[in-house]
Amino acid sequence: MVLNVFGRRDTNISEESKQFLNSLPSTFINLFRKRRQLFPVWSSNKYCAMIKSTYLVYYRVTKTDDANERALKYMNLLKCTIKIIDDDTAGYVFCITPENGKGSIFFAADNEKDRAKFARQAAAVQRQAPSVNDFETLKLLGKGHYGRVILARGVADQQLYAIKEMKLNQVKAKVVYTERSVMEWASSHPFILSLDYAFARGKSAFLVSKFMPGGDLFLHMQNNGGCFNEDAVRFYGAELLLALEYMHSMSILHRDIKPENVLLDVDGHIKLADMGLAKRLDSKTGRTKTMCGTDTYLPPEMVGRHQGGHGLPVDLWQFGCILFELRAGYPPFYIPQSSQKSTHQRILYQSVRYPNNITKDFKALLMQLLEKKQEERLGFENGFAEVKKHAFFKNIDWDKVLKKQLVPPLIPGPAGDNLVNNFDPQFTEQPHKIYIAEELSAYERDFAGFDYVRQSEERGVATGSSASVKDTSDEEGDEKPEVELDIDAVQIKV
Known part of the structure; x- marks a missing residue:
């Protein structure tokens, strides 16, 4: 043969x-x-x-x-x-x-x-190998400094996909490589957005995942009166916790946990997305020193440039931040029109002001997660296994969470005929075509081994x-x- x-x-x-x-x-x-x-x-x-x-x-x-x-x-x-x-x-x-x-x-x-x-x-x-020609682009879903996310339909299977396009002349190759690698490592978890295809063509790299029609938690939080009740926070927190626990089991640090990066599938279950700032450490106690992420979610050890660097406890801090925001409607150290310097000062030195309408158990959990000294933070010794045992999650059946047997607090509205009802119209009305030069670019030649097709489990x-x-x-x-x-x-x- x-x-x-x-x-x-x-x-x-x-x-x-x-x-x-x-x-x-x-x-x-x-x-x-x-x-x-x-x-x-x-x-x-x-x-x-x-x-x-x-x-x-x-x-x-x-x-x-x-x-x-x-x-x-x-x-x-x-x-x-x-x-x-x-x-x-x-x-x-x-x-x-x-x-x-x-x-x-x-x-x-x-x-x-x-x-x-x-x-x-x-x-x-x-x-x-996969290529842009294997997909029909439909709508622009989002746009950032390094690239954009486009809704597309697979020509062969007619399934809907979200294509993340990154311009290789605007983003470091190491960043693209890292996101591609981390997505492959973490793709098998039910609450993590899986990677279906990856390829580099022309001056762009593409990461292709199944389309999540439910939008993100930030959008639904705004549509729900600005925040969620504690039962909803507990549900989303439990699913997110299992996703992060799985990543930490492979020594992968996310570093950008926020409502915009938590997507909902058609049934209302979460998918943790955007591994652009993730890093695979040498071990569970490994450290790195790169300062990155969204200002209002940065932990003190990163803002203060801790001499020993930072590690997996960063995600424990950000887990506390997102739980706080889902309930309060804003991050714990957020003030509108605040400068980066003043935000960092509050993170380093100011105590958190907790809403009055939260339960004793929830406040206790937040206080232990938002501990400025990482060594005293809940989960520092044994990771998210410690967080799972907290009183706030005492009635959670973790096996049922993993099997998606708990009823989501909300079911996303219909995607509509244009498929993007749950996405920001400031993006969806913009051009969405992908243009690739026919000749092989120097960028493309440098991305050896980048191509990927997801394995069929069956x-x-x-x-x-x-x-x-x-x-x-x-x-x-x-x-x-x-x-x-x-x-x-x-x-x-x-």
Whole structure:
């Protein structure tokens, strides 16, 4: 069996692209033997082979494996031919050949099942990469400094999507890479906006997600008299808490939690969106020092440039801010027409003035979340698991929350014939067309591995892939591998 793909011309992969690929989750990982290139003999060492985005990333495994000393190799599978080879002497062999026909790599799996899994996953990424032409743009949904969000319909599946377009000459590549990476890591949670497609074309990068017709919490808060009652706050807070807890389990810091970034689906359940300022830390206690976010939601450790930087407790502070705002109608340190400096001064030194119409339990929760010293903030030691135990959430059945079995406090109104009744008309009436130059831009060449198609949960392969490989192994009869692989952390025990 041969899988052929005719990709775009080869480009050198930059160090920044390598760092991006290394940050992505692996959709396949296993150990193979590899045939030496200079002499046609098989190496005694095992090689760790991973598929990240459209790339094969592999390295030689040693008993004293050090992640910082791995000599990683990269090959774009979109430009390769993969051939299954019958070789009884070497095992379950397959060959990967670059588009130019030079430098073929031979791997051997321990069993047919592992070889078939690799071939099947390679087939999943060997498909026509998504493009702007796969979508019909309908309306502009929002606009910001670095780009815009456009409502579009998929030409093939007729589903509605929200396309986030970012201008690569206006935003740092690292920011685009980070958002793309974080969205792939967090896409599987029911309360986080999933990434369906990603691609870089011309001078723009595009992140495509399912359209959420319900608009955002800020809009509904304004339409609901300016704020929500405590029961509604508890509902939205519970769903948001689970989304943030999931992100924190992977050491991902959001850093921009506010009502505008919490969307509602057609049934009224939330989707946490906008990972543009998110960051994946080295560990749950990791720190970073970049000051970013929306002024009125910044925590004291960020505003005060804490010497040790900031980490996951930032989201605990912002979780308190959004709960406060949903009930009061404004953020805890907000004053109209206030300067950035005065806002920062209030965050650092002023006590929060709590509304009189909140319950004792709710006020206690807010006070513990809006603790200026991050070490004393609720959740500093054990994260959102501590917050879940607070009296404010005492009657919450967390399993029912996760399964979306609680009744939402409001059901978004009909999207209307124009589909955007729940969005701000100041944007929806603006032009929405996407224009891409036909020639390959320098920006596009630099974004190696950016393309993405969401995996189909039912089939285990990328949606839209027409290639398939028959798995002839016996699921029950295969022996367990002698190595343990952690597909996320890429920890290998030899």
